Amino acid sequence: MTVGAFLDLGVEKDYLQKVLEELPLSGYEIEIKKETKKSIEGTAFRVILKEEPVSHRNLTDIYHIIDEANLSDRVKQSAKGIFEIVAKAEAKAHGISIEKVHFHEVGAIDSIIDIIAAAVCVERLGIEHVAVSVLYEGQGYTECQHGKIPVPVPAVVNIIQEYNLPIQITNCQGEMVTPTGAAIAAYLKNLEQHSYEGKIERVGIGIGCKEFEHANILRAMIIEENKNSEGDLWILESNIDDSTGETLSYTMEKLFQAGARDVYYIPIFMKKNRPAYLLNVICQMSEIETMEGIIFYQTTTIGIRKFPIKRRILDRKMLTVNTQFGITKAKICYFEEQTFCYPEYESVRNICEAHNIDFQSAYAMIQDNAIQQLEDNIR
Numbered sequence: 001m002t003v004g005a006f007l008d009l010g011v012e013k014d015y016l017q018k019v020l021e022e023l024p025l026s027g028y029e030i031e032i033k034k035e036t037k038k039s040i041e042g043t044a045f046r047v048i049l050k051e052e053p054v055s056h057r058n059l060t061d062i063y064h065i066i067d068e069a070n071l072s073d074r075v076k077q078s079a080k081g082i083f084e085i086v087a088k089a090e091a092k093a094h095g096i097s098i099e100k101v102h103f104h105e106v107g108a109i110d111s112i113i114d115i116i117a118a119a120v121c122v123e124r125l126g127i128e129h130v131a132v133s134v135l136y137e138g139q140g141y142t143e144c145q146h147g148k149i150p151v152p153v154p155a156v157v158n159i160i161q162e163y164n165l166p167i168q169i170t171n172c173q174g175e176m177v178t179p180t181g182a183a184i185a186a187y188l189k190n191l192e193q194h195s196y197e198g199k200i201e202r203v204g205i206g207i208g209c210k211e212f213e214h215a216n217i218l219r220a221m222i223i224e225e226n227k228n229s230e231g232d233l234w235i236l237e238s239n240i241d242d243s244t245g246e247t248l249s250y251t252m253e254k255l256f257q258a259g260a261r262d263v264y265y266i267p268i269f270m271k272k273n274r275p276a277y278l279l280n281v282i283c284q285m286s287e288i289e290t291m292e293g294i295i296f297y298q299t300t301t302i303g304i305r306k307f308p309i310k311r312r313i314l315d316r317k318m319l320t321v322n323t324q325f326g327i328t329k330a331k332i333c334y335f336e337e338q339t340f341c342y343p344e345y346e347s348v349r350n351i352c353e354a355h356n357i358d359f360q361s362a363y364a365m366i367q368d369n370a371i372q373q374l375e376d377n378i379r
Ligand SMILES: O=C([S-])c1cc(C(=O)S)c[n+]([C@@H]2O[C@H](COP(=O)(O)O)[C@@H](O)[C@H]2O)c1
Pocket: 090, 093, 094, 102, 103, 104, 105, 106, 107, 111, 142, 143, 144, 145, 146, 153, 154, 155, 156, 175, 178, 179, 180, 181
């Protein structure tokens, strides 16, 4: 469905077909056609298998297929990155090491094609920044090689947890998010949701095979980001001299949960010689009412000041950085002619914990890899 959506966005059918034909794989056919689901038109991308799929491939076998293929380095890197995400999720689900993961469905030709095709399309569309909206999942059970397993399936749960993808479980019976789909979304996502405000330039609709009560489609949009987002944030503040530390801590937790961009306390000395705290909440205009509710409900304050703020923000993107310790993330920011690379705290932390490396070294290692990756992409 993801590939269908990308084709619908404008990737040329012939281009994709030609790249896929050159892969060292056989026993399948590709079908690309316009279809409708519940009267919504989009593009269906289907891999039709002509032979029984090889049921046991591990990550090394799949990397080998990708390496053998006549694909650009970027496509190879993305395809491997997506497979690594699936492999890690499978390893966790089955309590085995990543090397021991033997793919069944996800190792079959259709998944290899799906993943490589998605990577080819992203390169062809020249997409750099990707935001992923809420993934709507069904419930109940699905049948696969493991037998009957609950929806969301374990591999999907592991991916959305690890990569912090937003999910909503709906009343729909059945599986709407597969491990392959979740892994593509996880790998591509490099923007937080709030960054995708802007003008819709193009819409692509991928058509699924399954029949649900709703239109089984996946929509991808090319959005021109709002460059000028000045003034779209607000600050709420309140001087509080009669709430406990525990109350203030809990309030902060609730404000963050509700989507505050930032929450902080500044120690102050206020009227009547009282040591107190100045609570500051940065949020979007649409969130003001929710934030005010939390502040009034949780703390003892009886008044809140609020004002819109102007900001200057640097252009930035989240880069997926491949390192010898696995996939990490780093923020790449641009100021005039300069580029700054700031590895994500969680990535640095994970490496420190897993490989007993000090924070500074792990940080520098991700930075070095990110810079190298950026230079390789320019060349
Ligand atoms: O192949 C394996 S091991 C597999 C694991 C899991 C787990 O959640 S564990 C789930 N599935 C199901 O297979 C089909 C195909 O998935 P694709 O990602 O290849 O489209 C789907 O129903 C998965 O939930 C397979």
